[in-house]
Amino acid sequence: MSNNALYTDLSGYYDLMCADINYQAQSNSAHRFHQLFGNGGKRHLDLACGTGPHIAFLQKEGYVCSGVDINQPMLELAKLRCPDGQFTLGNMCELEVSEPFNLITCFLYSIHYSGDLIQLKNCIASVYKALSDGGVFCFNAVDKQHIDNRLTATHSVAYQQSVFTFGSSWHYSGEGEKQTLKLSIEKTDESSTQRWTDEHPMVAIRFDELQDLLAPYFDVTMFEHEHDKIAPWQGQSGNAIFVCVKKAGLN
Numbered sequence: 078m079s080n081n082a083l084y085t086d087l088s089g090y091y092d093l094m095c096a097d098i099n100y101q102a103q104s105n106s107a108h109r110f111h112q113l114f115g116n117g118g119k120r121h122l123d124l125a126c127g128t129g130p131h132i133a134f135l136q137k138e139g140y141v142c143s144g145v146d147i148n149q150p151m152l153e154l155a156k157l158r159c160p161d162g163q164f165t166l167g168n169m170c171e172l173e174v175s176e177p178f179n180l181i182t183c184f185l186y187s188i189h190y191s192g193d194l195i196q197l198k199n200c201i202a203s204v205y206k207a208l209s210d211g212g213v214f215c216f217n218a219v220d221k222q223h224i225d226n227r228l229t230a231t232h233s234v235a236y237q238q239s240v241f242t243f244g245s246s247w248h249y250s251g252e253g254e255k256q257t258l259k260l261s262i263e264k265t266d267e268s269s270t271q272r273w274t275d276e277h278p279m280v281a282i283r284f285d286e287l288q289d290l291l292a293p294y295f296d297v298t299m300f301e302h303e304h305d306k307i308a309p310w311q312g313q314s315g316n317a318i319f320v321c322v323k324k325a326g327l328n
């Protein structure tokens with residue numbers, strides 16, 4: 078199944094699946110990082126924007142928001158949620174923009190959808206080009222060395238006479254540049270339970286490798302993966318927020 082098909086099937090359930098994610102806190106943290114590190118401009122682009130939850134919150138902070146996603150059904154939902162947003166169907170690894178942005182975000186580990194290291198490098202280089210001077214690229218990532226294949230995050234939501242249970246987990250073989258995101262949906266009603274599962278290949282990387290890829294383009298600061306406070310990364314956790322300020326003079 079292609080990346081596109083995964084989210085086409087999922088798009089109708091996507092917001093239910095993400096019902097326990099605190100998008101407001103994530104968006105607030107991006108806004109605070111931009112206030113602290115950025116150039117004050119309000120042009121914002123969300124990569125792999127999905128159904129547009131971050132855009133909805135950042136618009137409330139006064140940003141003029143755009144979103145890019147590779148999946149049209151997800152973009153249709155984003156347009157319904159954010160009628161004032163500008164949404165483009167496209168690949169974040171081949172980003173081309175007509176006017177630079179001040180803040181570019183990419184959340185829910187979506188940068189790993191780059192797929193492999195070459196595409197990840199392309200993504201980083203194209204984000205650099207798409208930012209204005211002193212602009213900020215803010216995203217979260219997972220270190221492949223810290224992936225515990227035994228862990229699954231699950232939550233359940235009641236919706237239209239059914240109970241939906243959503244599961245997600247990382248799987249990394251321990252070698253190479255590929256990891257898998259495993260997703261499952263279970264829908265239970267009075268008479269039956271249906272189960273839907275999928276696996277999605279993503280790029281696997283260590284944080285020191287990721288820092289090396291970013292370093293030519295950005296001054297990088299890493300923070301603990303806690304969206305309600307600003308805490309510098311202590312070097313232990315396998316999840317982190319990367320705040321990357323565009324270096325001058327490479328274009």
Ligand SMILES: C[S@@+](CC[C@H](N)C(=O)[O-])C[C@H]1O[C@@H](n2cnc3c(N)ncnc32)[C@H](O)[C@@H]1O
Nearest residue numbers: 084125126127146147148151168169184185190
């Ligand atoms: C886990 S969802 C995250 C959506 C949103 N950022 C959020 O936090 O809810 C991943 C999204 O990445 C999109 N995607 C996957 N590969 C992509 C690519 N190469 N370029 C742009 N979008 C991509 C998918 O279509 C999907 O909407």
